[in-house]
Amino acid sequence: MELSGGEIVVQALLDEGVEYVFGYPGGSVLHIYDALFNKGGVKHILVRHEQAAAHAADGYARSTGKCGVCLVTSGPGATNAVTGIATAYMDSVPMVVLTGQVPTPFIGSDAFQEVDTVGITRPCVKHNFLVKDVRDLAETIRKAFYIATTGRPGPVVVDIPKDVTDPNVKVPYTYPKDVKLRSYSPVERGHLGQIRRAVDLMLEAKRPIFYTGGGVVLGEGSAELRALVQATGFPVTSTLMGLGAVPGTDTQFLGMLGMHGTYEANMAMHETDVLIAVGARFDDRVTGKIEHFCPHAKIVHIDVDPSSISKNVKVDVPIVGQVASVLADMLRLYQEQATSQRASQLADWWAKIAEWRRVECLRYDQDPAAAIKPQFAVETLYKVTQGELYLASDVGQHQMFAAQFYPFDEPRRWINSGGLGTMGFGLPAAIGAQLAHPEAQVACISGDASILMCIQELATCLQYSLPIKVVLLNNGYMGMVRQWQELFYESRYSQSYVDALPDFVKLAESFGHVGMRVERPGDLEGAMRDAFAMKDRFVFMDVLVDPTENVYPMIVAGKGHHEMQLSPGLSDRELS
Amino acid sequence: MRHIIAVLLENEAGALSRVAGLFSARGYNIESLTVAPTDDPTLSRMTLVTTGNDEIVEQIKKQLNKLIDTVKLLDLSEGPHIEREMMMVKVRAEREDREELKRLTDIFRAKIIDVTDTSYVIELTGASRKLDAFIDTLPGGAIIEVVRSGPTGIARGEKGLVL
Numbered sequence: 164m165e166l167s168g169g170e171i172v173v174q175a176l177l178d179e180g181v182e183y184v185f186g187y188p189g190g191s192v193l194h195i196y197d198a199l200f201n202k203g204g205v206k207h208i209l210v211r212h213e214q215a216a217a218h219a220a221d222g223y224a225r226s227t228g229k230c231g232v233c234l235v236t237s238g239p240g241a242t243n244a245v246t247g248i249a250t251a252y253m254d255s256v257p258m259v260v261l262t263g264q265v266p267t268p269f270i271g272s273d274a275f276q277e278v279d280t281v282g283i284t285r286p287c288v289k290h291n292f293l294v295k296d297v298r299d300l301a302e303t304i305r306k307a308f309y310i311a312t313t314g315r316p317g318p319v320v321v322d323i324p325k326d327v328t329d330p331n332v333k334v335p336y337t338y339p340k341d342v343k344l345r346s347y348s349p350v351e352r353g354h355l356g357q358i359r360r361a362v363d364l365m366l367e368a369k370r371p372i373f374y375t376g377g378g379v380v381l382g383e384g385s386a387e388l389r390a391l392v393q394a395t396g397f398p399v400t401s402t403l404m405g406l407g408a409v410p411g412t413d414t415q416f417l418g419m420l421g422m423h424g425t426y427e428a429n430m431a432m433h434e435t436d437v438l439i440a441v442g443a444r445f446d447d448r449v450t451g452k453i454e455h456f457c458p459h460a461k462i463v464h465i466d467v468d469p470s471s472i473s474k475n476v477k478v479d480v481p482i483v484g485q486v487a488s489v490l491a492d493m494l495r496l497y498q499e500q501a502t503s504q505r506a507s508q509l510a511d512w513w514a515k516i517a518e519w520r521r522v523e524c525l526r527y528d529q530d531p532a533a534a535i536k537p538q539f540a541v542e543t544l545y546k547v548t549q550g551e552l553y554l555a556s557d558v559g560q561h562q563m564f565a566a567q568f569y570p571f572d573e574p575r576r577w578i579n580s581g582g583l584g585t586m587g588f589g590l591p592a593a594i595g596a597q598l599a600h601p602e603a604q605v606a607c608i609s610g611d612a613s614i615l616m617c618i619q620e621l622a623t624c625l626q627y628s629l630p631i632k633v634v635l636l637n638n639g640y641m642g643m644v645r646q647w648q649e650l651f652y653e654s655r656y657s658q659s660y661v662d663a664l665p666d667f668v669k670l671a672e673s674f675g676h677v678g679m680r681v682e683r684p685g686d687l688e689g690a691m692r693d694a695f696a697m698k699d700r701f702v703f704m705d706v707l708v709d710p711t712e713n714v715y716p717m718i719v720a721g722k723g724h725h726e727m728q729l730s731p732g733l734s735d736r737e738l739s
Numbered sequence: 740m741r742h743i744i745a746v747l748l749e750n751e752a753g754a755l756s757r758v759a760g761l762f763s764a765r766g767y768n769i770e771s772l773t774v775a776p777t778d779d780p781t782l783s784r785m786t787l788v789t790t791g792n793d794e795i796v797e798q799i800k801k802q803l804n805k806l807i808d809t810v811k812l813l814d815l816s817e818g819p820h821i822e823r824e825m826m827m828v829k830v831r832a833e834r835e836d837r838e839e840l841k842r843l844t845d846i847f848r849a850k851i852i853d854v855t856d857t858s859y860v861i862e863l864t865g866a867s868r869k870l871d872a873f874i875d876t877l878p879g880g881a882i883i884e885v886v887r888s889g890p891t892g893i894a895r896g897e898k899g900l901v902l
Binding site: 281282285286289290291293310344345346347468469470472473474477 | 808810
């Protein structure tokens with residue numbers, strides 16, 4: 164079969180089994196768009212800004228585990244996508260980004276819409292390629308998918324100059340089934356000797372805890388983790404990225420840990436004697452001050468990426484391998500040796516945890532006559548959707564409230580930008596998730612500042628009739644910035660007040676959607692039920708919430724897990 | 740501590756900038772970096788010299804290994820190895836200084852490879868410390884220009900850093 168470069172791109176995507184491409188056309192990718200038009204087969208979703216193309220591909224990938232794909236033009240198309248690429252990179256999301264480039268003879272001449280895409284994206288991709296010969300195109304695309312989806316996943320950029328997709332130059336096409344790279348061989352199984360050492364520690368532990376991260380979700384290790392948690396009877400806490408890997412409603416789950424984690428999770432981290440970190444990377448939002456991190460613990464760390472191990476915190480038993488296979492081996496070895504009394508030996512530890520839980524660190528009071536508390540809005544959302552949402556989030560207070568008050572019982576349901584913290588991520592990510600799961604309920608929780616960063620995607624939602632529900636926790640502020648300014652800058656609210664907000668109801672309506680505004684706590688549940696009952700409509704709920712509410716508990720910079728700040732209503736209680 | 744790390748890289752456009760970018764992005768020290776193709780034209784060999792405590796150097800090696808273009812890597816400082824750097828020094832060589840410079844060149848087993856009425860270019864190969872010593876020995880004000888290749892190295896014994 165002889166194909167042009169443009170046709171090769173489309174055929175390769177078909178051979179790769181790609182369902183959706185998120186993109187935006189432009190000069191350098193016109194040949195590819197023409198091939199897409201003529202050939203068909205791959206569904207193209209036209210976004211309204213390239214950043215959203217990357218975020219939508221990202222949301223698709225996070226909610227399915229498959230590789231997200233986007234297609235953008237050279238120059239500004241590529242630079243607009245960079246935020247989305249960096250977002251995917253920080254959270255290890257498999258993604259292939261096809262970027263147009265000026266024709267090869269023009270590269271380096273400051274041509275129209277030329278930018279050094281390979282150079283600009285280098286620090287925020289797993290790998291990137293510049294294809295200079297159409298005969299290399301198919302194999303390069305295959306390599307890109309292979310690299311993006313194996314090992315520790317991540318985005319891969321393939322930069323394609325316009326002349327490489329010339330419709331008049333046809334070359335023989337075969338899509339390589341397998342690809343081998345001598346310089347890249349991701350590990351599979353963990354070292355059994357190391358796993359045995361970890362199991363020995365786990366068998367002796369008096370105050371063990373699992374600390375699990377996004378790697379469990381990415382590595383499809385949720386079932387194995389659940390089995391191990393159940394078999395050991397150990398408590399488990401999760402990072403923001405790992406929520407849903409174990410059921411959020413499970414009694415062994417202590418909630419999220421870290422800066423806005425629960426009291427019980429953070430105190431358990433401080434007191435633990437054996438910490439089993441699974442697919443987590445000891446991020447600074449999790450560890451607090453490193454010198455105070457898990458001072459009594461032997462640390463086991465399972466990760467597919469060797470460079471994650473002992474990067475921030477020195478560990479005692481490193482295990483490099485795929486999370487799912489390591490956890491399965493670990494379970495087998497643990498069960499071979501654990502006695503029937505093992506679970507009961509943890510009674511003191513669980514009693515301690517029960518004490519911490521009694522603090523009820525997430526408690527808040529909703530006065531029915533006062534403004535809606537953001538926590539109450541999230542709890543109502545949980546009640547109305549029965550915890551079954553695919554919930555995409557933007558970044559800020561609403562993100563933390565959602566993580567605290569919407570327990571996810573399944574992985575891949577909670578879609579948020581953890582590493583990069585990209586405001587504007589939520590709405591386009593919800594687009595990707597809704598396309599991947601057309602029958603499921605998909606919502607985007609957002610704030611009045613975040614939502615405006617990718618608001619243009621309301622048009623995309625209309626074009627593809629996506630029945631997403633936006634739940635906007637509108638407090639008129641950049642809530643998290645305002646919180647930090649209140650706590651650390653003596654309430655000097657420098658530029659955090661979002662003056663001149665649009666009328667979001669009218670805004671939604673002008674894009675052809677349903678807009679709703681809710682101001683009173685008593686109206687919220689009914690309004691949400693109405694919104695979610697509109698199965699075929701995009702509904703934008705502008706929920707006016709208490710602008711003074713802060714996210715607690717909080718570990719402020721330079722403090723350890725045991726030095727949490729609780730909400731002012733709770734702080735005066737005895738906490739020992 | 741100073742480490743000398745040898746890396747086999749895919750001989751691809753951009754491989755070098757991936758390594759350089761990694762060091763700047765992560766704030767690692769880099770004292771020198773040399774790279775050239777090997778007998779296998781698909782492979783480049785890079786030698787880089789860096790400093791840092793054990794944890795940092797361990798992280799540097801892991802991050803280098805993580806680059807898709809990195810085929811193999813060896814920390815030469817972990818075992819017996821030979822280190823060589825090449826230097827060319829252009830010096831002012833006039834009247835009575837010419838004899839003294841010739842003598843120093845012989846003592847260091849260096850070579851004079853260019854001669855004019857007023858200058859020499861001296862070539863010297865050895866471990867970096869020897870090159871430093873030579874520079875220190877030269878009479879004050881003699882040096883016009885110094886060019887050093889940066890160290891390269893190879894492990895002793897029959898085992899090689901090969902595919």
